[in-house]
Amino acid sequence: MSIKSIAAKIFAKKIHKKTLQWASKPVETQQKVFEDLIRLAKNTQFGKDHKFDEIKSFQDFAKQVPIRDYEELKPYVDKVVKGESDVLWKGKPLYFAKTSGTTSGAKYIPLTKESMPFHILAARNAILSYIHETGNAHFVDGKMIFLQGSPILEEKNGIKLGRLSGIVAHFVPSYLQKNRMPSWETNCIEDWETKVDAIVEETINENMSVISGIPSWVQMYFEKLQEKANKPVGELFKNFNLFIYGGVNFEPYRAKFENLIGRKVDSIELFPASEGFFAYQDSQKEKGMLLLLNAGIFYEFIKSEEFFTDNPKRYTIGEVELNVNYVLIISTNAGLWAYNIGDTIQFTSLQPYRVIVSGRIKHYISAFGEHVIGKEVEHALKEAMENTDIRVNEFTVAPQIAPETGLPYHEWFIEFENEPNNLEEFALTIDAAMRKQNVYYDDLIVGKVLRTLVITKVSKNGFQEYMKSIGKLGGQNKLPRLSNDRKIADQL
Template identity: 70%
Template sequence: MSIKSRLAIPFAKRVKKSVLKWANNPLKTQEKVFQHLVSEGCKTAFGKDHDFVSINNYEDFKKRVPINDYEGLRPYVDRVVAGESDVLWKGRPLYFAKTSGTTSGAKYIPITKESMPTHITAARNALLLYIAETKDARFVDGKMIFLQGSPVLEDKSGVKLGRLSGIAAHYVPNYLLKNRLPSWETNCIEDWETKVDKIVEETLPENMTVISGIPSWVQMYFEKLIEKTGKNISELFPNFNFFIYGGVNFEPYKNKFESLIGKKVDYIELYPASEGFIAYQDTQTEKGMLLQLNSGMFYEFIPATEFFDENPTRVSLKDVVLGVNYVIILNTTAGLWGYNIGDTVEFTSLQPYRIKVTGRIKHFISAFGEHVIGKEVELALNEAIKGTPINISEFTVAPQVNPEVGLPYHEWFIEFETAPDNLEAMAERIDASMQEQNIYYRDLIEGKVLQPLKITRVQKGGFHEYMRSIGKLGGQNKIPQLSDNRKIADVLSNFKAGS
């Protein structure tokens, strides 16, 4: 054990003590953040337009600040991008995080001098709390990799512009720089497949101890390693003992990953967004991720079932309850106000406040009023493959409204690494779980409005080919696991597996 790994353990204990201090005083912590945001917001154009000076409490705030998405804040963001100061937050941003938009095209999310450190601190603390819990810091002596976007940044009116993961690459602590892979040159490669091939070359001879990234793209990396060597990941990297991921529910991919790795490993789930680092898994023994309450973000929550109502319920942390699917709303030191990032979450614990991501408010199926959400399809799939040798590479679900024969149905596009012997039996298991979870779906089946779901097998590599066809192969791009239309499904139909 090196000096670095020995020092990491007492440092991790100190950080854990600091985290527990605010985690055990959640409402006081959030009130302090709220007061700071309002006080600083008074000095901005947004704050003046919304009468921040007269805000004394959260009820006042709700009356003055509407729920916004990017389009709602765009007039202010455009002013920031044009070079104006003190618009959404004091001064000008340090960076713009570029993300993919829908109606708005590219989105430019401001990252400020105050907000940037919270991204880095949260990522660091996720590792340190793992060390504090396991009392094992040996991984810091090995090599660590994060499959991420290019760190090359552009200039936008005097502000650096890039993907969040590329921006974060500039903040790797000095004590980890020697451990970090891939090389800077490789990280700058834009073509994803070329980049992964180069990462394979660079990592093969190394003592890899930590690997992280979006599961579907890490899987591609693992498969290339195995194809090149004929060995599983634990044979190649015997000291690799935990995987860090974010962006998707990992459960449907877990069997496949453990098959590729060749042994069970620990997992750390992160919830980083361009708008803020919202949560991370703080323990291996409890479900959910610790909500970051002292990171310059004041959270609001709206029940997902009410979100599209004219006057939905809008609450702060003190009024949330377990078992409710909420749309999460952010107010941040980057100048985002009443901002809907589009994610839905559910609390797994209120002491401390831990959450799990349940889906996207825009990613649902309700072509017939069934209101199916991401959490339901993920659980149904997990239950269907539990205890079986079936391995899933990727999946997505869409309604089939106009089938050539029979009633409409939900079509599940699944790419299998290890396929079931009986596809119809698997479809029946999934459908039974969906009916048990969702009363609306069950009523539509029983009322002969829908027929039970059908599984369409996607050829191996089909989802990668789909992502390539839309120019989103690699990086932080991921496929929605369900949608209310056939836009994705109709393209995936070109990649059906042979019977």
């Protein structure tokens, strides 16, 4: 065992003890975060506008600070972008994480000197948690790859901006620099396909032990590796035993990955976003990711079924229940206040608090009142593929409201790696799994409002071509699992 791996185990034990300290006192931990946020921001423009100096409790905060999304917070963000100080948070941000918006074009999410360290520490602690639980630390001696956006940053009124993953690339600890791949030059390549080709060339003869990225884009890297080496990725990288991912559910990709790798590898799920690093998988045995309650973020939760009603109840950490779909609301030390990030989560454990990402509040199908969410379609597809050799590269679902003949239906666009012998039978298996999970969907089928789902096959690389056509190939871009309209469906 190397000195580096021994040191990693010692450090992992130390961090585990610190994690237990705050995780065992969740309500107190969140209360302290709440009080610190209000105190530090009371003299900002936002703090004055919302009378932070009068806020003594969460109830006061909920009365004075309404839930907002980016569009509603944008007047304040625009002031920050123009270079004003003390608007949402004290001083000016260190960076803007630039993301693609929907109605407002580019979104500029502030990252401050208080918030930035938590992005780095959370990713580090996720790996240390894995080391502490499993005792596996040998991978620290191998090469590690992080498929991410370009680290080249622009500047706007004295504040640097770029993709979050590109900004984070500037904070890689010195002890990882020698192990980290790809090279800085390759990481700066903007065109995704060119970049992946260059990464393949750089890594194909290296001792890769950790690979990290959004599953759909790592899959593209693995396919190119396998094509060039003419052998499974696991045979090419004999010491590759840890896959770190975030952004989407890995389950629909798992069978395909195991086929590409040629064996099973351990994985760690992360829940990062430009707005904050919310959770990471702290156990290989337990379901869900540990919600980070001490990371400069105060959490609120609104039941998704109540979200679009007038004045929905806002729950704090001590009030949540298992297996309820909540919209995640955050207030942060980057100056986001009662901010709706758009994700929905469910708690899988309350001791400690662990969550899964169940979907997006805007990504659902309810064209007929069925309230179908991302977690349900992912689970249904996984159940249908179990104990078969069927493998799926990518998929998305949309309603077909006005078919040429027959009843309306849900249309599943699926790119198969190995397709079923009987497509209609496979569709019925998915449909049965959907009906078990969602009583509204089942009622619509029974009541002959909808017919059972229909699968439309997408040609090989069809989803990549679609993402390329809208300028969102690679990086942190993700295909929505669900749409309540047919914008994506019609293009496919």
